[in-house]
Amino acid sequence: AQSVTQPDIHITVSEGASLELRCNYSYGATPYLFWYVQSPGQGLQLLLKYFSGDTLVQGIKGFEAEFKRSQSSFNLRKPSVHWSDAAEYFCAVGVISTDKLIFGTGTRLQVFP
Amino acid sequence: DVKVTQSSRYLVKRTGEKVFLECVQDMDHENMFWYRQDPGLGLRLIYFSYDVKMKEKGDIPEGYSVSREKKERFSLILESASTNQTSMYLCASSFRPLNEQFFGPGTRLTVL
Known part of the structure; x- marks a missing residue:
């Protein structure tokens, strides 16, 4: 069965530090992969997506993610975190056969000044 | 600016009440979704709709129903609310099912 695992429930970083949020998926075919961000009190917003092609994907707000098929991973990175990046981050895989997104359980990011 | 709006940000209901959650999108999207x-547990799909009057069960449809009479509006119905339906409910829409989904701000429902 398809699934998405975000192993880190909560991550704390200092402002200006680099960030990597982990995402592993289980899916038999080439996946459609997404990262969404949810700021406090708001809905989800798409950061970036991977459908095919270049395995390094650039997104909004200075985020990028790398698709690694051999590791079944799609980790999200940012070189220098800003206080406004404090939010919850969700990784998702799109299941082509059912037209559904399967979301991970999320990683809450806290940023210290 | 594209928008998905939900009728209430916060809602408090009693056990056994019938509850309607409304969602409206202004992007002319074919597909609409309800998550809790x-x-x-992350987000779990309750129902989705790929066209007017069409609906498909998601992963956790029990205790819920939906209605889509107009393209822009997708309603989630709790026929008889129970305390285990206390949750945040998120509506989303997209042009195609696996394209970017645009989310509303959510409705936090408390069932007492």
């Missing part, structure tokens, strides 16, 4: 979000 619970701590530690």
Whole structure:
């Protein structure tokens, strides 16, 4: 069965530090992969997506993610975190056969000044 | 600016009440979705609709129904609310099912 695992429930970083949020998926075919961000009190917003092609994907707000098929991973990175990046981050895989997104359980990011 | 709006940000209902959650999108999207979000469980799909009057069950449809009479509006119905339906409910829409989904701000429902 398809699934998405975000192993880190909560991550704390200092402002200006680099960030990597982990995402592993289980899916038999080439996946459609997404990262969404949810700021406090708001809905989800798409950061970036991977459908095919270049395995390094650039997104909004200075985020990028790398698709690694051999590791079944799609980790999200940012070189220098800003206080406004404090939010919850969700990784998702799109299941082509059912037209559904399967979301991970999320990683809450806290940023210290 | 594209928008998905939900009728209420916060809602408190009693056990056994019939509850309607409304969602409206202004992007002329074919597809609309209802999710519930619970701590530690992420987002789980309740129902989705790919066209007017069409609906498909998601992963957790029990205790819920939906209605889509107009393209821009997708309603989630709790026929008889129960305390285990206390949750955050998120509506989303997209042009195609696996394209970017645009989310509303959510409705936090408490069932007492």
